[in-house]
Amino acid sequence: MVNLTRRAFGIGAASVALGALSARMAAAQDVTIVVNGSGGSLAEVLKKLFEDPFTEQTGIKVRATAPVSLPKLKAMVESGNVEWDLTELNGDDVVLATKEGWLEEIDYSIVDPENELPEMAKLPTAMVRASYSTVLGFRTDRFPEDKQPSTWADFWDVENFPGPRSLENSPKCNLEFALLADGVPLDELYPLDVDRAFAKLDEIKDHIPVWWDNGAQHVQLLVDGEVNMTSCWNGRITPLKSEGRPVEISWAGGALLLSYLGIPKGAKHPTEAMQFMKFRMDPVASAEFVKVMPYPGFVPGMMELLEPEFVATLPTAPENAEQQFAFNSSWWAENLEEVQNRWNEWLLI
Numbered sequence: 001m002v003n004l005t006r007r008a009f010g011i012g013a014a015s016v017a018l019g020a021l022s023a024r025m026a027a028a029q030d031v032t033i034v035v036n037g038s039g040g041s042l043a044e045v046l047k048k049l050f051e052d053p054f055t056e057q058t059g060i061k062v063r064a065t066a067p068v069s070l071p072k073l074k075a076m077v078e079s080g081n082v083e084w085d086l087t088e089l090n091g092d093d094v095v096l097a098t099k100e101g102w103l104e105e106i107d108y109s110i111v112d113p114e115n116e117l118p119e120m121a122k123l124p125t126a127m128v129r130a131s132y133s134t135v136l137g138f139r140t141d142r143f144p145e146d147k148q149p150s151t152w153a154d155f156w157d158v159e160n161f162p163g164p165r166s167l168e169n170s171p172k173c174n175l176e177f178a179l180l181a182d183g184v185p186l187d188e189l190y191p192l193d194v195d196r197a198f199a200k201l202d203e204i205k206d207h208i209p210v211w212w213d214n215g216a217q218h219v220q221l222l223v224d225g226e227v228n229m230t231s232c233w234n235g236r237i238t239p240l241k242s243e244g245r246p247v248e249i250s251w252a253g254g255a256l257l258l259s260y261l262g263i264p265k266g267a268k269h270p271t272e273a274m275q276f277m278k279f280r281m282d283p284v285a286s287a288e289f290v291k292v293m294p295y296p297g298f299v300p301g302m303m304e305l306l307e308p309e310f311v312a313t314l315p316t317a318p319e320n321a322e323q324q325f326a327f328n329s330s331w332w333a334e335n336l337e338e339v340q341n342r343w344n345e346w347l348l349i
Contacts, residue, residue: 036086060272068089091257092329093333128258142163184196218236235293
């Protein structure tokens, strides 16, 4: 009788647990979190490695949107109509959004319960998602093998390296690239000499038929041969090279940046968003992600799963990092509004 009772109790307890789990899954199936990112091929990889598996495991659906936009984040929060539950952010965006109160505080007992992430990756309102570089990209078939562009001075040299170019439709990084082209050393860029940078940009403006707005666009410009060279995100070029496309990048004078994940103030599903942030820290999936999109972050245990030869190709590899400058998010957060207004006016001249 005792054994029977224990067995019955065990079955009953299991039934209760199963029922509770089913109830949680059913409740989760009613939740869809909206995750905003930069779109393009990156979005496809994120869906395969993180979003779909997260839904399978938790029942919480994920809807991806694009592009990243600080003005849209501001408008959502200030209107009280917040569509996103989670969004990618650049470093200067995090500084400004935190100052203005547009982001929720992150509960790291949910996101990083084992306290494995390095402290530099855990800001009060944002978690480092990835490190990446904005670098010089070019078509190898448009230049002789012994005369390929490698510096921003080459980018500005339209006589020795002819053909149309492209740059991002933003003053960020472009001012730095202009100053590097004008001879400013990597370690003396900040604070930026804005007047000098715009004077240098004047020299190249007429050779830029298209100012790109997102990663997918600058990839397409290169693939279609619409431009011979462009500023680009390092991870967008890797898949093209794997396909045998005649493209290459140069790390020289690149901008080394951090990308973050943050929760907009007033998001509808902040807890579920933080659960997804935790899921994004899976080392196996993160290693697979970096193999396709070489944007390494600080996921514990990830680097150990990658071949040393591959790690050497990442933007954070010492031999690559030493050729680049660390993008100064604090300077840009302080000066963005004024410089952005000047940029907008300059484009119209």
